[in-house]
Amino acid sequence: MDKLGINVGNLLVQIFNFLIVLVVLRAWVYKPLLGMLEKRQKTVEKGLDDARVAAEARANAEKDAAEIMSEAQAKVAQTIREATEKAEAVTRELRATADAELSKEREAAMAEIEMERERTLAELRGQVAALSIAAAQRLIGENLDEKRQHALLDEFFSGVKDGKIVVLEGSAVNGDKAEVTSALPLTQDEQATVRNQLLSSLEENAEVVFKVNPSILGGLVVRVGDQIVDGSVAGQLQNLRQSLR
Amino acid sequence: MEKSRKWRWGVNRWWVLAFIILTVIATNRFAPVQQVIAVAPENLTKSPIITLPLVGGLYLTNTEVAMILMDLIILVIALVVKSRVKEYTLIAKGFTGALEMLIEVLYNLAQSTAGKWAKKIFPLFATILIVVLFANLLKLIPGFESIGFVEEVEHAGYTAVSLGGNWFNVTTPEVAEGGAVVVPFLRGLSTDLNFTLALALISVIMTQVIGVQAQGFGYFSKFFNVRTLFSRPIFGVMDLFTSLLEAISEFAKIISFTFRLFGNMFAGMVLMAIISVMVPVFAPSAIMLFELFIGLIQAFVFGMLTLVFMAMATQGHAEA
Amino acid sequence: MTGDIVQAAKFIGAGLAMIGAMGGGIGVGMSVQGAMEGMARNPDTYGNLLTNMILGIAFSEAIAIYCLVVSFLLLLVV
Secondary structure, eight states: OTTTTOOHHHHHHHHHHHHHHHHHHIIIIIHHHHHHHHHHHHHHHHHHHHHHHHHHHHHHHHHHHHHHHHHHHHHHHHHHHHHHHHHHHHHHHHHHHHHHHHHHHHHHHHHHHHHHHHHHHHHHHHHHHHHHHHHHHHHHOSOOOHHHHHHHHHHHHHOEETTEETTTTTOOOOOSEEEEEESSOOOHHHHHHHHHHHHHHSOTTOEEEEEEOGGGOSEEEEEETTEEEEEEHHHHHHHHHHHHO | OHHHHSOOOOSHHHHHHHHHHHHHHHHHHSOOOOOOOOSSOOBSOSSOSEEETTTEEEOOBHHHHHHHHHHHHHHHHHHHHHHHTTSOOSSOOHHHHHHHHHHHHHHHHHHHHHGGGHHHHHHHHHHHHHHHHHHHHHTTSTTTTTSEEEEEOSSSEEEEEEEETTEEEEEEEEESSSOEEEEESOOOGGGOHHHHHHHHHHHHHHHHHHHHHHHGGGGGGGTSOOTTTTTSHHHHHHHHHHHHHHHHHHHHHHHHHHHHHHHHHHHHHHHHHHHHHHOOSSHHHHHHHHHHHHHHHHHHHHHHHHHHHHHHHHHOOOOO | OHHHHHHHHHHHHHHHHGGGHHHHHHHHHHHHHHHHHHHHHOGGGHHHHHHHHHHHHHHHHHHHHHHHHHHHIIIIIO
16 A cells, blocks of 8 residues: 555545535536526526517518508409409490490481482482473474373383383292382382382282482392392393394 | 648648757757656655644655645636626636536536436536546646656666756666656646545545435445345345445445546556657657547546446436 | 566566456457447437547546556556
8 A cells, every 4th residue: 555655644635635626616616607507598598488489479470461461462453453344344335335326327327318319319300301301302393291201201210110010020030038229219109019019929028128220220120039130221221232233 | 622632831830840859959968767657656745744643644745736736726717717707698708608618518417317416416526527637637737747856766766967056957877876866746646546546435435425315225225135135035145145246346436436547647657758768759749649638538437437326326226 | 586586477467467458459449340330320420429439448448457557566566
């Protein structure tokens, strides 16, 4: 033991020294430091807790904000859509009204023009008849019975003689729609006569349309379906020219 | 990658080179001599300081001087911590911060090992660790084991060359008789068996104390187990023997603690003494670094073992 | 003469005592081997394994150190 250097005195010195160091460190180092560490840990935990709460609050706020935003956006979009639709509807309505008025006006104008034209032609017919009669008188040198003359002219123009359509004599027509073209507008009586005539030979409820075309010069052109009965002066002149050649 | 491969002329290598050259010159001028390797610490006083009644004469040894130095350093650190800890800060910084971190790491270690007994065990564990750490690291300070009284001895020694005044340099040539040897003022505290034995005794005895505190006097049934001796005769006898082995192992622990630390540190000292004579240039530096590492590890091991044994004492003997 | 024989016996004994360091060396090697395998399999446990490996090395090295102490005692004390 002595050679190892162990002796009770030095051993005791070391033990007491260690105990002194233990006491010193415990009082001055461990206690305050551990207390401080605990305090710090608590502070850190509290800080973390606060941070967590704050983060949650922020997340909630962000969610709310996003919701509000999307709602507002949806509302705005809806409003815009509604406004657009309304505007479109109004525009469409306006346009439709305008179109309708326009077309009405146009129709009215067209009808007026037609009427005017027919009236003019009707007047013309009288004058043409008078002129023709006068010319014929001068030509023939004799006075025809004025009534007879008028009947002749009427026949010439309308192709209707003694209540019968001249052109239709001897030819049979079939169909549900007839188109009658005259050089000058027909009178009401003549129209009625033509219609009656046509209806008697055509089917029931057949439609009869009257047209005016001065280029045929006189007589009537009746067109039923794909059949054309040409009783016009122009057509007869054409025939004459064909046969003379 | 490329950068690390580039050769750069740092300034540190020049310092190292300069010191190596200085060492070469110095060792040529003053040849190093092998110091006296003794297990026992040397007495610095010729006569005992005090004579205690039962113990006998008490000499001042050179390890005790180192002990006082260590105490002073620990005291200063403790005072600094004490004065600084008042100003509470959330963020640890500076010297106290480093110490705080050390304490925190140690406390977490204690808590993970000992659980609710950590508060009780921690001061002992940490103090042992810190004391051993400082004792081991102080040994590395230059001047330890090399500056001291020149003592005339009868057996082989070296010649003392006067440096002027009362200062001598003990150096070659070696003389067969009536030479001079150095009795150093300071010697590594861990190379003193008194120190390691004291720590081992404290560690083992405090383990028993904590065991009793945790389990009451039933703790001692671990060492003398007669509970099953009569209920199950054959296994009871075996239990008695194993419990006796436990008791023996406690004494083995004392010896193991003592000689583990002492052996590591003393081996380091011997290694240093021999290397610094044989290869005085550069090699001692590497040994010094290795000693630093060993010192840290041994301190940690001593502390950890204390902690583990104490934690085991609190948990009690696992009943079959 | 007898003193010389005792001295020789001391040296021989010290040398023989150091044979025990072999066990310590084997122990250190094995613990490092185990730690390295563990690190290779699971590099995440590096820090943990390193600490425990150093502890284990210190324990097995202690055995070798006991031999060294015995050797020193034979050389210096006895």
